[in-house]
Each structure stands twice: as structure tokens, then as C-alpha cells.
Amino acid sequence: MASAIGESANIEHLATLLDRNREGIYTCVHCGLCLPACPTYRQLGDENDSPRGRVYLMRAVSESRLAIDSVFAEHIDSCLGCRACETVCPSGVPYGELLEAARAELASTRSGGVEQKLLRFVLNRFFTRRALLGVLMWIARTFRESGLAQLAFDSKLLGNRGRLALALLLSSRPALTSNAENRAAGPSVSTSPKVAILRGCVMEGLFSHVNRATERVLRKSGCELVEANGQVCCGALHAHAGELETAKELARKNIDAFRATTCDTIVINSAGCGAAMKEYKHLLADDPEYAARAADLSKKVKDISEFLIGIGAKPSEAIVARRVAYDAPCHLIHAQKIASAPVDLLRSIRGLELTPLIGSETCCGGAGIYNLQQYELSAKIASDKVDNILASGADMVVTGNPGCIMQIGASLLMRGESIRVAHPIELIDSAI
Ligand code: SF4
Ligand code: SF4
Structure with missing residues (x-):
């Protein structure tokens, strides 16, 4: 269009x-x-x-x-x-x-149509204000968990785009039930890595189960978690939509929030957010006050898989009997050049069979809200992904980015398939 x-x-x-x-x-x-x-x-x-x-x-x-x-x-x-x-x-x-x-x-x-104006309004008014965003996410979660979203999806009263929006929301539900909450944390010693987690807007709003799993795995791996109060959305959605000034403002707030902690590393479990924060140094290169701070912060940012492999974290003897296909998020494999760390972590889980996925490194068609804006083209790209998943024989797909979890999950749902999509850290959490 x-x-x-x-x-x-x-x-x-x-x-x-x-x-x-x-x-x-x-x-x-x-x-x-x-x-x-x-x-x-x-x-x-x-x-x-x-x-x-x-x-x-x-x-x-x-x-x-x-x-x-x-x-x-x-x-x-x-x-x-x-x-x-x-x-x-x-x-x-x-x-x-x-x-x-x-x-x-x-x-x-751009003069902008209704769609563009609405997108800008949501990005600039909601994603920049934690309280407002919290309300928006609460409404989405309540709708998801009330059963109404499932009912509306099953009713087939909506057109394809409307059903996709519902399927995206439904796909953010936890794919695994975890009993890991009560497990003991690893020993925290004076040399423990001090780690701050980017909680993220969509991650904390719709994927808080992944954030909690991330915390458990880090504690179990002997890390000391420190809180970065005042952190905000990473600004990736804004930068991709061309709202660079808002993206810069959010980056400055995050730099202030993480600099105020004693963390050695900023761990991120969303590939898109990780790529954005590693690129703060480019985003703020012309800012005389923040350029050096941005470069320092970018050096501390690590994807969760990259970090766990780096500290030699090992799953326990727990067995996870699943046949899993790994799909590489574009912002992990192409933007951050991280290909092997998530695969190595998954391979270290006892009982888990990692089945090859053709086109694992190819985009799923999600790309933020591209799936809703460019519905037909995105659906064709997603259809190839679903074909490859079905051919792999996997009973679960894992991928480390919320947008990919929702897009692949929604595309499977739209095809009537029951294969669920999880974040790799959820499987590590059930094995560590
Ligand atoms: S044509 Fe493509 S691959 Fe070749 S230099 Fe240009 S961007 Fe790179
Ligand atoms: S859609 Fe094509 S041009 Fe655009 S980022 Fe992907 S590979 Fe590059």
C-alpha cells in the first residue's frame, strides 16, 4: 500500500x-x-x-x-x-x-494517513510513559487471560487482519508451565557477576513469565541481580518507525538508569531490544553529552544466551523430553551476529532433541507491526516459515524475541496448528 x-x-x-x-x-x-x-x-x-x-x-x-x-x-x-x-x-x-x-x-x-497517525500517537504517547503503557498492557493481558480473546478468535467473525491481531496476543501466553519458582538460587559470592536486566515494555507487559525465568536462571547461575530503576522502553520500535528523536530520548533515560547501578552487565532477553541498546552508540554519536556514555553502555549489553555461554552456565541433570526447532531472530543472528549461543545452550539440555529448521535464519515476517501494516506480504513470508516448521517434525519452536514468538505462534494458530512457541530461556529454566 x-x-x-x-x-x-x-x-x-x-x-x-x-x-x-x-x-x-x-x-x-x-x-x-x-x-x-x-x-x-x-x-x-x-x-x-x-x-x-x-x-x-x-x-x-x-x-x-x-x-x-x-x-x-x-x-x-x-x-x-x-x-x-x-x-x-x-x-x-x-x-x-x-x-x-x-x-x-x-x-x-509524510502527511500520514490515519494508520500512521495512530502509530505515532501510540509510540510517542504510550511507549514513552510507563504508567500509561502499564495500563495498556494490563488491558491486553486481561483480555488475553479472560478467555474473550480466544472466544473472538474462534468465532471467525473478524477479518484476517483482526484475527491475526488476536492470534498475536494469544501467542504471548506462556508455552510452558514452570515449577521452577521454588528452586534455590546459586551461591552469591563477592565475585558474582552483577547483572541488571532490561525489563522491556512488551516483555514485562506480555512476557513477564520470560522475565521471571530469566531472573531464576541468572540467580541459579550465581549472578547477583541489581535493579535499574527508571529504565524505560529501549526505543527500538521508535527507531524502526522513523521516530528517531523519541528513540534518542528513551536511550538517554536508559543510559541514566543503568549508569546509576553497579552492574557489570546488562542482560537482555529480547533480541530486538538488545540490538537497539548495542546501537545506542550510533544513535547518540552526535550528542556531545551522551555519546561517550552510550558507547560505554553498549559495551555492557549482552543477550541472555551470549551471557550464559560466556559465564559457562550449565543446565542441571533435569530432562526436558521435547523435539524442538530453533528459529533465529533476525535481530540476534543478523543485527547482533549471535548464531551459536542459543543453539549451544539448547543442545546442553538433557533429553532435548534439536531438529533442523530450514530457513531458520530467514525472517518470520513479524518485524514489529509489519505483520499488521503489510498483511499480505507478511502472511506469505510467514506461510513459508510455517511450512518449514511442520516439515521439521518439531513439537515446539523456540526463538528469543517477543515479536517472533507472537508472529510464529500466530501464524501457526491461523493454520489451526497447536505447536507452541517458547523463549529458549523458558526451556533452560525448566532444566537448570
Ligand atoms: S548489492 Fe547487496 S550485497 Fe552487493 S554491495 Fe550492494 S548491498 Fe552489498
Ligand atoms: S527485507 Fe531485504 S532489504 Fe530489507 S532488511 Fe531484509 S534483507 Fe535487507
Whole structure:
């Protein structure tokens, strides 16, 4: 769907932000090696929906050879931001940074339809205020747990997009019942790593069971948990939607909150949030007050799997008899370049059979709220994922990002499948 671009679209403004990234744009040598890795190109077969095509469009805009019209917006909007192109690019094109710059300028020049305005309102008014966000999440949880969401989903009264929204919410329910709450924590000694957890907005709102499992595993592994009061949403959703100023404001608040603790490490169990916080150093590179603080903080950020492998955490003798397929979140494998840590952790669980999943490293089509904004294209990408999951013979899928858990879970539900999707830390928690 093409987006409306306002009469006042300021070409020079877009060129300015992309100009700052011109070095990155010119790194592209048009080799085309990224095309087979790009899910949107594979589905649509249009060069403009490939990484090479999108970089070319950005270059044309930055050189004032192309206007910021609805066609430019359409091809930038259809990008998942999965960054699979970065992983395969031999020239090191910083595609994620270029996309963020293009989206930031589009956000500032678009007149915006109702959908865009609603998105901005929710991101800027709710996700920046903890109390308001808490109320929003409470309403969502109550709806989910009351049985009404399931009833509405089963009734089939809604259209596909409405049913998908319900399926996404239903897929945030715990996939495992844990009896781990009463287990003893590991010994805390003076040399224990001091760890602060990013609680996250969606993670604490809809996946608090994953946050509690993370705390138990860290304690059991001998870590001392410290609380970072005042922490807020990481700002990833804002940066991906082009709301860069709000993303920067949230980043500054998080930097202040985590600097006020004595933590050695900031552990994150959401791949998207981890990637965003590791990139605070880029986000705030031009901020004279916060640039150095952001760089320091980014160094402390670790994904939970990366951290547990680093400290040599080992599951106990508990047996978890499951046939599990691992799906790699894009923001873990492509943005953070973490591929083996979650797999190694899962392999160390006794009784767990890890079955190969074709296309594990390919985006599930979730990409924040891309699944609702680009429903048809996202559904096609998700359909391939579901086919591969069914072919794997797995009885459970695990993936370390809330958006992926919801997207894969919802896509399975929409197909009438009962396979559940869990976070890897939930399985580690039941085995440690
Ligand atoms: S692989 Fe990299 S250099 Fe080659 S076309 Fe794609 S973005 Fe450009
Ligand atoms: S981020 Fe993903 S969807 Fe976008 S161009 Fe790169 S590979 Fe394609």
C-alpha cells in the first residue's frame, strides 16, 4: 500500500540525513549477492524491493535525482528491516543505519494517513510513559487471560487482519508451565557477576513469565541481580518507525538508569531490544553529552544466551523430553551476529532433541507491526516459515524475541496448528 506523502515533502531534508550516510550508500558495489537473502525480493521479484534496489533509491534521493514520492515510500515501507542483507554483503553496507535514516526522514515528511497517525500517537504517547503503557498492557493481558480473546478468535467473525491481531496476543501466553519458582538460587559470592536486566515494555507487559525465568536462571547461575530503576522502553520500535528523536530520548533515560547501578552487565532477553541498546552508540554519536556514555553502555549489553555461554552456565541433570526447532531472530543472528549461543545452550539440555529448521535464519515476517501494516506480504513470508516448521517434525519452536514468538505462534494458530512457541530461556529454566 503506497503511503501518502505531503505536499510539503522536503527533499533536501531527506537528502540531509541520507547525506550523512552517503559513505555507507556508496559502499554498495551493486553485486547483487544480497538478493537471494532478501525475503521481500524473493516474494515479489522486484529489484526495488531488494536491498540493492532500496540502496539505489536512497542514493538517488540523496543526490536529488529522485523525489520522495509514494513509490519511494512504498519500497522503503515494504522492507522488513531484517538485515539478512547485511550478513551476506561482502562490502559491509550498513543497511540497518541507512534504512533508519530513510524512515526517519519519511516520518518527518509524510502527511500520514490515519494508520500512521495512530502509530505515532501510540509510540510517542504510550511507549514513552510507563504508567500509561502499564495500563495498556494490563488491558491486553486481561483480555488475553479472560478467555474473550480466544472466544473472538474462534468465532471467525473478524477479518484476517483482526484475527491475526488476536492470534498475536494469544501467542504471548506462556508455552510452558514452570515449577521452577521454588528452586534455590546459586551461591552469591563477592565475585558474582552483577547483572541488571532490561525489563522491556512488551516483555514485562506480555512476557513477564520470560522475565521471571530469566531472573531464576541468572540467580541459579550465581549472578547477583541489581535493579535499574527508571529504565524505560529501549526505543527500538521508535527507531524502526522513523521516530528517531523519541528513540534518542528513551536511550538517554536508559543510559541514566543503568549508569546509576553497579552492574557489570546488562542482560537482555529480547533480541530486538538488545540490538537497539548495542546501537545506542550510533544513535547518540552526535550528542556531545551522551555519546561517550552510550558507547560505554553498549559495551555492557549482552543477550541472555551470549551471557550464559560466556559465564559457562550449565543446565542441571533435569530432562526436558521435547523435539524442538530453533528459529533465529533476525535481530540476534543478523543485527547482533549471535548464531551459536542459543543453539549451544539448547543442545546442553538433557533429553532435548534439536531438529533442523530450514530457513531458520530467514525472517518470520513479524518485524514489529509489519505483520499488521503489510498483511499480505507478511502472511506469505510467514506461510513459508510455517511450512518449514511442520516439515521439521518439531513439537515446539523456540526463538528469543517477543515479536517472533507472537508472529510464529500466530501464524501457526491461523493454520489451526497447536505447536507452541517458547523463549529458549523458558526451556533452560525448566532444566537448570
Ligand atoms: S550485497 Fe552489498 S554491495 Fe552487493 S548489492 Fe547487496 S548491498 Fe550492494
Ligand atoms: S532488511 Fe531484509 S527485507 Fe530489507 S532489504 Fe535487507 S534483507 Fe531485504
